[in-house]
Amino acid sequence: MNGLHTPSSSSALSLESLNLHDSATSRLQKAHYSPPWSDTSIIGIAGSSGSGKTSLAYAIIKELSLPWVVILSMDSFYKPLTPEQSAAAFRNEYDFDAPEAIDFDVLVDRLSDIKLGKKAEIPVYSFEKHARLKKTTTIYSPHVLILEGIFALHDQRVLDMLDMKIFAEADADLCLSRRLLRDVRERGRDIEGCIKQWFAYVKPNFHKFVEPQRNVADIIVPRGIENTVAIGMVSDRVHKTLDEKSAVHQAELRRLGQASEDAPLSDHVIMLEHNNQIRGINTKLIESTTDREDFVFYFDRLAVLLVEKATDCFRFQPITVQTPVPNESYNGLVAEGIVSAVVILRGGSILETGLKRVIPDCRTGRMLIQTNFRTGEPELHYYSLSPDIAQHTGVMLLDPQMSSGGAALMAVKVLLDHGVHEDRIVFVTCTAGNQGLRRLMSVFPEIKVIVSRMVDDLETRLLRRLTSTADALLDLSNATHRNAPPAPSHWTDHMHRRALLETWDRVHEAAGSSGSKYPKSLVGQLVSVEKEMLVEFPELVEGERGLGKEWMEYVLGAGLRFPWCITEKMGKWEVVASVGKLGARGWGPW
Structure with a gap:
């Protein structure tokens, strides 16, 4: 019959096979899982030596108040020196402020791993020995990475991975004074050598290589940590990005649940x-x-x-x-x-x-x-x-x-x-x-x-x-x-609040709370949990002092630590001390 095409059995079979292949491919795609850190947000901070890049990075972390933020310094990626270069470095005659001194290939490789959510081994460079050490530092699962260095915005491969580009600006005299203090205190150098290196290499290279990076920056931050408006802008932008990623992660978990509802249970x-x-x-x-x-x-x-x-x-x-x-x-x-x-x-x-x-x-x-x-x-x-x-x-x-x-x-x-x-x-x-x-x-x-x-x-x-x-x-x-204490009578969500207390307690246990210092990687977690506590226990923070004794008896009976962020707001240090003598595991950072 003209104008009418009847598919053959072979073509129908091919179509069926294609549909089956598409279905299998769809199932395979549905079975993919990406953790929240699989697409790490990377912020680059460039600027002159001594412009306050590191201080600005820590100010951003403090404003973010998140436990999954890591600072990566480009100082870790200086190239290993030959014996001749090392001797010149000890004479303050090696140019550390030129792009050729940075191992950008290794930097790009490590940033790519972090961006994909993989574990990255970061080299450690010693300025006292002018050599790269054998040990490395592991970075894994940060939601936000702050890359700071004088050439953070120099290499196009690095720029392609950055979600935000910042240039820290400061007066040249201020930069020189900061560099002198840092190199003498932290890197074991003498003032004469620092000044020699500043005028021979640092200042000329700033105008030649560093200052042009202003043109690719999203934000130029003058006055460093004093510029609270700029820091707030960066924090708001990062929070918005993380909220979007969190929503995507939750949707992915829900989709995985829906996709696997009708699947048979594995033999494993x-x-x-x-x-x-x-x-x-x-x-x-x-x-x-x-x-x-x-x-x-x-x-x-x-x-x-x-x-x-x-x-x-x-x-x-x-x-x-x-x-x-x-x-x-x-x-x-x-x-x-x-x-x-x-x-x-x-x-x-x-x-x-x-x-x-x-x-x-x-x-x-x-x-x-x-x-x-x-x-x-x-x-x-x-x-x-x-x-x-x-x-x-x-x-x-x-x-x-x-x-x-x-x-x-x-x-x-x-x-x-x-x-x-x-x-x-x-x-x-x-x-x-x-x-x-x-x-x-x-x-x-x-x-x-x-x-x-x-x-x-x-x-x-x-x-x-x-x-x-x-x-x-x-x-x-x-x-x-032996006997779980009754929840305070005014608590409407006992399990929620107890779980929050246990989270706070467990982070302290992981940090080794018997010491007087906490690892930097866990400080953000403590701050984050404490901020949530101040929201979840408003009756203790807002001045209802009569509830303090009931609260403390519960925490002590549960064998938990006293969160000092709550007790300080309550103004009940005398009560805390007296209850602590009865056998509390400890409170505060002491």
């Missing part, structure tokens, strides 16, 4: 056999009348069974050993390589007792992943992993319960970024939600999951029970943990 999800023992243990753990001592006993027993099951997923190699009977040997197995564990704080610590009973010498790392109370988004606050974790033949991730799977996704991604193979990761949990498991396995199909009990949606009662007993499992010998 291994449930403990529900025999009479397992059902009896679960009954004890869920029953509301179970006392704390029994809860701890049965939970530790369940943890042992979970870890024992996880060991079945690791590789073993044959070995022949001699038995006590003469001339008789036994052909057995021994673990191949190193098996380690990573605890997802805070709840994951309660699985460590079972872990140590099965593998007494197991290496253990830490991750502090907390859910943002307002957005529901998981946030990586702290991590400490074995330096050689990429060579371990098996890594267990310990978390007592998983609901949405957001924290689990982030934890697995951190391990992958540190070189751990996906098929070597075993996620161990007591209770898991169906949606969270499907979401996790759709993104990382090669990992194994060991679970005792699956639920359609994580029961609120069990979640509350595990939260309220976490301290008891961590330290049963502390009498204050």
Whole structure:
């Protein structure tokens, strides 16, 4: 029939194959997960030597009040010197202020890794030795990176990665005085050599190479840290960008959940056999009348069974050993390589007792992943992993319960970024939600999951029970943990506020709060949590002093530290001191 085309069976088959291929491709794309730091915002700050670039960077961090901001100095990327160049440097005759002194290839490579959310090893340069040291500094998972240096806006490859370009401007005499103070105090130089270098190299190169960078800057900041208007503008811009990224991350988590709803459960999800023992243990753990001592006993027993099951997923190699009977040997197995564990704080610590009973010498790392109370988004606050974790033949991730799977996704991604193979990761949990498991396995199909009990949606009662007993499992010998204190009568959201207190407490534990100084990487986290506390506890901040005693009794009874940001606002230092003598773990930075 003219004008009418009837498709052949082969063409129909090709069309069907194409549709199937598109569907498979769509599913593959849906199974991709990017953490919040995968597209790091990079701010470049250039300016003359001594113009206050570093001070401006710290002022921006203070204004942002965020825990995930890192400063990267271009001083780390000076090229290694030859013996002749090193000798000239000690005579103050080497030009450190020319673009040729910077290793831009290494800088671009490290910035590219950070921009993509990968781990980057930053070189360390010693001005006292005029040499690059063997050790490196690791940068991983910053949401914002501030690159500061005299040539931060010089190389086009760097400019292409910057989200904001800033030029710090200052009077030349002020720059010279600042440089003199810095080089004499921090870099062990003499004044005569500093002045010689200033007029021979620094000042001429400023007009030749540094000053032209003003033309590509988005913002020119005169007066440095005194220019609060410019600092506020930068802070507002960064906050807006991070809010947009947060919304995208939350949408991605929701999409992953929707995409995996109808997917079959992976064969890599291994449930403990529900025999009479397992059902009896679960009954004890869920029953509301179970006392704390029994809860701890049965939970530790369940943890042992979970870890024992996880060991079945690791590789073993044959070995022949001699038995006590003469001339008789036994052909057995021994673990191949190193098996380690990573605890997802805070709840994951309660699985460590079972872990140590099965593998007494197991290496253990830490991750502090907390859910943002307002957005529901998981946030990586702290991590400490074995330096050689990429060579371990098996890594267990310990978390007592998983609901949405957001924290689990982030934890697995951190391990992958540190070189751990996906098929070597075993996620161990007591209770898991169906949606969270499907979401996790759709993104990382090669990992194994060991679970005792699956639920359609994580029961609120069990979640509350595990939260309220976490301290008891961590330290049963502390009498204050035996009986959970009643929440103050005026609290409308007990669990929300307690979780906030525990976050504050855990960050201090990670920082090593027995000392008088905190690592710079954790100061921003403390400030961020404290600001949220001032919002969440308005009745204590706004002068209702009668509630102070009830508040302090609760914090002490829960075995937590006193957040000084609250107690200072209350003006109750005498009460805090007297309560502290009764056995509080400590408060403030002392």
